[in-house]
Every structure is written in structure tokens, then in C-alpha cells.
Amino acid sequence: MKYLCLVYVEEKIFSAFPSQERRAISDEAMSYCEKLQKAGQLLAASPLHPVETATTVRVREGKTSTTDGPFAETKEQLGGFLMIDVPDLNDAIRIAAQFPAARFGSVEVRPMKELGCAD
Amino acid sequence: MSDNRAQEVHAKVGELYRAESRQVLATLIRLLGDFDTAEEALQEAFAVAAEQWPRDGVPANPRAWLVSTGRFKAIDGMRRRARYDASLNELARRIETTTSDPLEQTDEPIEDNRLRLIFTCCHPALSPEAQIPMTLREVCNLTTEEIARAFLTKPATIAQRIVRAKAKIRDARIPYEVPPAPELPERVEAVLRVMYLVFNEGYSASFGPSLTRVDLSREAIRLGRLLLQLLPDPEVMGLLALMLLHESRSQARTSASGDLVLLEQQDRLLWNRDLIREGIMLVERALASKRIGPYTLQAAIAAVHAEAPSAGETDWAQIVALYDLLMRAEPSPIIELNRAVAVAMRDGPAKGLELVDALLKRGELAQYHLTHATRADFCRRLNRKDEARVSYERALALAKQEPERRFLGKRLRELED
Known part of the structure; x- marks a missing residue:
């Protein structure tokens, strides 16, 4: 079963950490991802640039509208993702709980639909 | 078989349904891997029992018989529907080969399956709004109508929450398992929270028009006894x-x-x-x-x-x-408030008042009627009538339950005497 783990972090909180701590956190995240990959549980993962770099695209009645940033002003922003393949939700929760950002942000675990599924 | 005997067997089937259907269901979910399929199989197994037992007699181990029949019926049903959906054939084959017929194997500990059912219904990935009806329906065997009446809501609302919860269990793949040791304390806590919410709902409901409502407190206690037996x-x-x-x-x-x-x-x-x-x-x-x-x-x-x-x-x-x-x-502020009451009993109402005022000053529990009722009671005992009146009035404005309102109104009138 594939799950997409969306990592949400309040960018202000993360950028307020001392740079040494920030480096330690990203090192920890990297080696954790490596470990998951070796175990065959990680399909893809990546951190994202800050939300100021985001662009939102909509097409309405054939017209494309492009706006700066996400539409809603949310407290926590999507900071990265992990795509994993594990037997069930409990395993997915275990993996999400050990991801460093879970300690100061949150991880949304979403089961992925199989391609070709009718519903 | 005589009519009398047949009636006896029918009564026995009904009795088994009340006493054992949850155990049978818990095991069928384990074998079939899906709540809805298991529930269907459970109903079919009891239907077959109602038809066969009066003729052939009650089997030696009725529970194992029911599980075995339910399992066969489910596999059978999948094979029949496989004409329209080929993947069912594969599923039926997998269930047949990876699980065994309970009539042919030594008893799988039934307790494990009941625990699996409880932990799944109270899984933290489900909201409390879903955990409670799931537990009452699947573990306690209350009907959707009974649950709706107990929570003063519409059966359709409860039914929808159960349907959504089952969909989440299936689509997000919440496993049917007793959590491993490191996770157990946290998961037990989630189960206890559900139980306590059910109990408290029953406890406060007993003031209202409770005659037609299921006794939720008793259900919670029954669940507590079951859980203690299992864990x-x-x-x-x-x-x-x-x-x-x-x-x-x-x-x-x-x-x-x-x-x-x-x-x-x-x-x-x-x-x-x-x-x-x-x-x-x-x-x-x-x-x-x-x-x-x-x-x-x-x-x-x-x-x-x-x-x-x-x-x-x-x-x-x-x-x-x-x-x-x-x-x-x-x-928690609620515990602080209760502690203040105990301190007042030990050291006098002035000490209690100090603690409650400190709570209110911190902005805690200001919208909770009992904070003001407690404060009013301390002031009354200290003979500070004006302050007592203000606090009783505040409590009355916040209280929702009729008996509590009557009680506060009475205290307020007594101040005037």
C-alpha cells in the first residue's frame, strides 16, 4: 500500500532555529530517508522551497489564472513529502512519527489510490 | 423433530446471536479482512443456522460452526460475483489458502480477535465521533437506532459515521491487529477514552428523558469488564x-x-x-x-x-x-477546580476561593458553569452574599441542563432569605 506523507512545518518556526540545529535536522532527515530507501519502503522524497516560491494555477472556463503563493493563508506550510510503500497504516504512522519534522511540524498521511481504480 | 423442539432451537439461535455474534464477527473480520464482507457472512451464517439446526440439531461447537459457515458463504459469494469482477476470484483463493476452516483447526484464541476488533474501532486515525458509534455497533452490538437515540441524533447520522469509518479502515488500510508492546499504552489510552466518553454520556443523560435511551453507562461498564478480561x-x-x-x-x-x-x-x-x-x-x-x-x-x-x-x-x-x-x-484546569473543592473542605472556603480566583484570573474555565457555581458556593459559605449572587447568576447563564439550572436557581433564591 502506498502512502503520501505530506510534511507541514511553520516556516517561521524552522527558520528561527539556530543554523547548526537546522543542519542537524536536515542531516537526520536525509539519513532517515536513506534508511527507508535501503529497506525498500521509500519511493520518493523531497523537501520543497519556501512557500513564497509557490505559484497556484487554475483553469476556469478555459482561462488560466496564475497567482502568487497558495490561496489560503495557513499557519503551517507544505515543506516536503515522502512517498512510501508499506503494508498498512500503522507502519505508515510509525514512519511518519520518526521523521524529524514531526517533532515541530506535522505529517499528513494519505493513502494513495491505485491507478485504474474506478472510485 | 417436534414443533416444541424446533422452537427451542430457534430460541437457542437467538440467544447465540445475542451472546456470540460479536465473537463470530471479530473472527470473520480476521479471516475475510473486511468489515462489510464479515458482517454479510455473519448474517448468512445465522440464517443457515436458523434453517438447518431445527432439522439437523445444534452442532457441538456452535461458534466454530458459525465462523466456518460464514467463511464458506463469503468465499462462495466471491466466486459467484467473480463473473463480473475477476479480482474476486483471486481474493477468494487467497482467503481459502491463507486462512483455515475453524472446524478443522485447534481453536485460535478468540480473545485476540475481540481485542483486534476493539483496537480497530478505537484506532486513533478515526475521529472520536466515529470511534464511539463503531465501538457501540461492532463491539457492543447496539443497533444504529439505539446509538442514535442514546446520543439524541438521527439514525442516518450515526449510520453515515459508521460507513465513513469503515471506508477509512478499508481505504487507508487500518490493520486489524492488537498493537505491539511499544505502542500498547498509547493505544489502550485511546480505547479507555472512548469508554469513558460513552460512560459520561450515559451519566449525564440520566438526568434527561432517559426512559427510551439505552443505558450507555451500563454499556461502558460492560465494555470495561470485557476489556479487563482480555487485557x-x-x-x-x-x-x-x-x-x-x-x-x-x-x-x-x-x-x-x-x-x-x-x-x-x-x-x-x-x-x-x-x-x-x-x-x-x-x-x-x-x-x-x-x-x-x-x-x-x-x-x-x-x-x-x-x-x-x-x-x-x-x-x-x-x-x-x-x-x-x-x-x-x-x-488540567478541571482537576485544579476539583482540587480547590477538596482544599476548601480541608482548610475552609477562603482557601478554596483563592484557588478558584487564581484559575479565573489565568482565564481558565471562565465559560464553564461549574467554576462559577463553585465560586458562588465558597462565597455563600463565607457569607459574602453579593459576590455569591453574581457568581450564581453567571453559572446559571452558562448551565445547559435543566436539573442543574433548577439547582442553581434554588440556591440563588435561598440567598435572598
Whole structure:
């Protein structure tokens, strides 16, 4: 079963950490991802640039509208993702709980639909 | 077979349904891997029993027979529907080869499946709004209508929550398992929370028009006993004890006219001694475990009350000490408020008032009617009538339940005399 783990972090909180701590956190995240990959549980993962770099695209009645940033002003922003393949939700929760950002942000675990599924 | 005998068998099937259907369901979910398929198989198995048993007699092990029949019926159904959906053939084959017929194998511990069912219904990935009806429906065997009545809502609402919860269990793949040891304490806590919410709903509902409502407090206690049997954890003992000790006062909590009677004024002869005995025994067992959690501490407080011949003769010093421990285990403003009441009983209302005012000054529990009712009571005892009146009025404006409102109104009138 594939799950997409969306990592949400309040960018202000993360950028307020001392740079040494920030480096330690990203090192920890990297080696954790490596470990998951070796175990065959990680399909893809990546951190994202800050939300100021985001662009939102909509097409309405054939017209494309492009706006700066996400539409809603949310407290926590999507900071990265992990795509994993594990037997069930409990395993997915275990993996999400050990991801460093879970300690100061949150991880949304979403089961992925199989391609070709009718519903 | 004579009509008499056939009737007896029918009665037996009905009795088995009430007593065993949840065990059979719990095992079928395990074998078939899906709630809806298992429920369908359960109904089919009982239908076959109702038809066959009067003719062939009741089998030696009815529960295993029901599981076995349900399993075969489900596999059969999948094969029939495989004409339209080929993947069902594969599923049927997998179930057939990876699970065994319960009639041919030595007993799989049925308790494990019941625990799996409880932990799945109370999985933290489900919202409490879903956990409660799932537990009451799947574990306690209440009907959707009964659950809806108990929560004063529409059956369609409850049915929808159950459907959504089952969809999440299936689509997000919530596993049907007893959590491994490192996760167990946290997961047990989630189960206990559901149980306590159910109990409290029943406890407060008993003031309302409760005649047509299922007794949720009794269901919660029944669930507590089942859980304790399956998992003898100290906090399970603690919560069961707490519920039993609260329940022991149910006759004394309301007057003949339906008015609220406070602990201080309750007729202690109306307290149920059997429930108290059982509750105290469980508290002692939980305390002896040395792994003392918040439920056990709350139960210990309830036990001190239960052992006191009157409110005046209560060991308030011990109650304050237990609240101190509770504050350390699980700090919360509600516990602080209760502690203030105990302190007032030990050291006088002026000390209690200080603590409540400190709470309010911090902006805690300002919208909670009992904070103001407690403050009003301290002021009344200190003969500070004007302050008492203001606080009773504030409490009255916030209170929602009719008996509580009547009680506060009465206290307010008494101030004028």
C-alpha cells in the first residue's frame, strides 16, 4: 500500500532555529530517508522551497489564472513529502512519527489510490 | 423433530446471536479482512443456522460452526460475483489458502480477535465521533437506532459515521491487529477514552428523558469488564473502578422529583454497596501494580468518598493528596477546580476561593458553569452574599441542563432569605 506523507512545518518556526540545529535536522532527515530507501519502503522524497516560491494555477472556463503563493493563508506550510510503500497504516504512522519534522511540524498521511481504480 | 423442539432451537439461535455474534464477527473480520464482507457472512451464517439446526440439531461447537459457515458463504459469494469482477476470484483463493476452516483447526484464541476488533474501532486515525458509534455497533452490538437515540441524533447520522469509518479502515488500510508492546499504552489510552466518553454520556443523560435511551453507562461498564478480561492492565482496572464507583451513586444523585443532589447531601444508604466493593477491590489491585495512571488516581478519590460514612467524615486530606498526584500525572484546569473543592473542605472556603480566583484570573474555565457555581458556593459559605449572587447568576447563564439550572436557581433564591 502506498502512502503520501505530506510534511507541514511553520516556516517561521524552522527558520528561527539556530543554523547548526537546522543542519542537524536536515542531516537526520536525509539519513532517515536513506534508511527507508535501503529497506525498500521509500519511493520518493523531497523537501520543497519556501512557500513564497509557490505559484497556484487554475483553469476556469478555459482561462488560466496564475497567482502568487497558495490561496489560503495557513499557519503551517507544505515543506516536503515522502512517498512510501508499506503494508498498512500503522507502519505508515510509525514512519511518519520518526521523521524529524514531526517533532515541530506535522505529517499528513494519505493513502494513495491505485491507478485504474474506478472510485 | 417436534414443533416444541424446533422452537427451542430457534430460541437457542437467538440467544447465540445475542451472546456470540460479536465473537463470530471479530473472527470473520480476521479471516475475510473486511468489515462489510464479515458482517454479510455473519448474517448468512445465522440464517443457515436458523434453517438447518431445527432439522439437523445444534452442532457441538456452535461458534466454530458459525465462523466456518460464514467463511464458506463469503468465499462462495466471491466466486459467484467473480463473473463480473475477476479480482474476486483471486481474493477468494487467497482467503481459502491463507486462512483455515475453524472446524478443522485447534481453536485460535478468540480473545485476540475481540481485542483486534476493539483496537480497530478505537484506532486513533478515526475521529472520536466515529470511534464511539463503531465501538457501540461492532463491539457492543447496539443497533444504529439505539446509538442514535442514546446520543439524541438521527439514525442516518450515526449510520453515515459508521460507513465513513469503515471506508477509512478499508481505504487507508487500518490493520486489524492488537498493537505491539511499544505502542500498547498509547493505544489502550485511546480505547479507555472512548469508554469513558460513552460512560459520561450515559451519566449525564440520566438526568434527561432517559426512559427510551439505552443505558450507555451500563454499556461502558460492560465494555470495561470485557476489556479487563482480555487485557488486565492497571489503567483498565482504574477506569472500570472509576465507572463502578460513579455508578454506585446513581440512585442517590437525583431526588424523586428529578432534582440534582450533590455528593454532600446524598443519602449514602442509597449507594450500591456491591458496586462499591467491586470498585474498591479493583482500585487496590491497580494501586498495587505500581503503574499508577490518571484513571486509577481518580478512582482512588472516588473510593475515599465511597468509604466515608458522611461528607463531613470524609478524609479530605487524603483526597487533596490524591489530587496533587493527579495534577502531576495529568495537569488540567478541571482537576485544579476539583482540587480547590477538596482544599476548601480541608482548610475552609477562603482557601478554596483563592484557588478558584487564581484559575479565573489565568482565564481558565471562565465559560464553564461549574467554576462559577463553585465560586458562588465558597462565597455563600463565607457569607459574602453579593459576590455569591453574581457568581450564581453567571453559572446559571452558562448551565445547559435543566436539573442543574433548577439547582442553581434554588440556591440563588435561598440567598435572598
